[in-house]
Amino acid sequence: MLKLYSHELSGNSYKVRLMLSVLGLEHEVIRVDLMSGEHKKPAFLTINPFGQVPVLVDGETVIQDAQAILTYLARRYGGEDWFPSDAIASSQIVRWLSTTAGEVRQGPENARLYHLFGVKSINIDRATEKAKYILTLLNKYLETRSWLEFERPTVADIAVFPYIALAADGKISLEEYPHIIAWIERVKKLPGFVGTIGIDAPQLQPA
Known part of the structure; x- marks a missing residue:
């Protein structure tokens, strides 16, 4: 197992x-x-x-x-x-994995570490600025698509999702980013979706 x-x-x-x-x-x-x-x-x-x-x-x-x-x-x-082997398609996925380890980490993830875990070595002003940058970019990107790539869920969506959906832990509001909010709700509707602390799974409707 x-x-x-x-x-x-x-x-x-x-x-x-x-x-x-x-x-x-x-x-x-x-x-x-x-x-x-x-x-x-x-x-x-x-x-x-x-x-x-x-x-x-x-x-x-x-x-x-x-x-x-x-x-x-x-x-x-x-x-x-979930992860196509075609050279161009796979490079598009890797771009989002890199974004997760770069801009998302520098922004929403670091803001969350500062506020939730008390990591005071983080420059919170810089983290907040970085968070707004990637959220603005991501919101614009999702304006014309339902998923990050190929109009279907891929590993890119799973990689980017958590720290974006947990932005409130870092005192970052998503109210200004409606396309991100809609994408978060789509991710939550994936078969097998599970929540975590700060991210509720949708309630199943009674039959």
Whole structure:
């Protein structure tokens, strides 16, 4: 069985759990207590020397880093629908994975770390400015499309979704970004969608 080392407040852990769920993959979640520093202790560092969650274990294969894990899951278990192998199409997906590790991290993710986790080494003014930049860009981009690429959900949507949907944790309002709000609701309607702290899953309507 797949094993996911994660923490419930980690947006990067959540995106992997979301990917596992929408792909319908049975898995075990192993909680790593970030607040007590478990991720920096020798036992965990043997699994990930970077001392970070998430980590995915699939048999003898150990994969670290959320974007790397998403790529692995999408290619191995999701196939062409989630991560196409065509050179141009795959480059479009990778662009969003890079954006997730770049602008999204520098903006909404860092603002969340500052306000929710008290990481005061973060320049909150810069993080807020970066957040508004990527949100404005993303909102404009989604004005003419339903999904980030190919008019269908892909691993790009799963990668970008968590920290955008959790922007309020970083005191970033999404009210000015209606196309992002609509996209968030579309992601929430994906079969197998699971929520997390700060992101509610849609309530099932009674039959």
